[in-house]
Amino acid sequence: MTTRTLTRRAALATAAVTSALVLAACGGNSDDNGDGGTGHTGHGASAATATPSASASAATATPSASAGAHNAQDVAFAKGMIPHHQQALEMAELAADRASSAKVKDLAARIEKAQDPEIRTLTGWLKAWGEQPPAAGTDHSGHSGMSGMSGMMSEDDMAALKRATGKDFDTRFLSLMVEHHQGAVEMAATEKQRGRSADAKAMADAIITAQDAEIKEMKQLLGAK
Structure with missing residues (x-):
């Protein structure tokens, strides 16, 4: 049991x-x-x-936040720097088969590498801000009203550069690019003083640092000729 x-x-x-x-x-x-x-x-x-x-x-909110944190100066900076950079790229592209100096060719390649991405960034900002980016042109004369911008080359300057070769090209390229860079530095300094967008002001600061250094380098190359 x-x-x-x-x-x-x-x-x-x-x-x-x-x-x-x-x-x-x-x-x-x-x-x-x-x-x-x-x-x-x-x-x-x-x-x-x-x-x-x-x-x-x-991620979606980021562009919206950037779109709100800007002013008219930021828009002017982006709209002006895009064609300014585009002309610098046009000048730099000529160096590949016209320059005689390896240092000039190297400098031109570095300018292309730095400024092409900046054009894309500036274009993206304008679109985020609801602004129309400047239309790309095959030469600087395609940028309406831009020939009077600080440092921009005239049609005659560009035509003469395109005709030049060898050491003549090197001298013309360096002389014109010094002036072009000085104009960009001036535009960037205005952006730093009057702009509101933190991103745009950071790019302006980077442009000043990089192009001031290249101006010094180009002046040294001109002095060596």
Whole structure:
């Protein structure tokens, strides 16, 4: 009798444990999937799915924030510096097959490498600000009203540079680019003083630093001729 009693009690205990486990499982499913469930698993899933959305919202908000933090000077800086850089690129591209000095060719390549990405950045800012970027032209004369901008070359200057080769090209290129860089530095200094966009002012500061150094380098190359 004792053995039968113990066996029966063990069976009852096992059944009770099994029932408790089934009820717990059902309760967990109700929390996760029910209309009003607030279980931890449900919150965990929400948090996991919210993270990418939050990142996407932050990424989307960045241009909007930049669009708000600017003034008329920032717009003028971007609209002016784009054609200014475009003319510098046009001048630099001529050096590849016209310059005789390896140092002049190297300088021209560095100018292209630095200013082409800046054009793309400036264009992006204008679009974010709801402004129309200047249309790209095949030469500087395609930029309406830009010939009077500080440091911009005239049509005659550009025509003479295109005709030059060898050492004559080197001298003309360096002389014209010094003047061109000085104009860019002047424009950047105005942006630093009057602009509002932190990004635009940071680019202006970088332009001043880089182009002041290149002006010094070009003057040294001119002195060596």
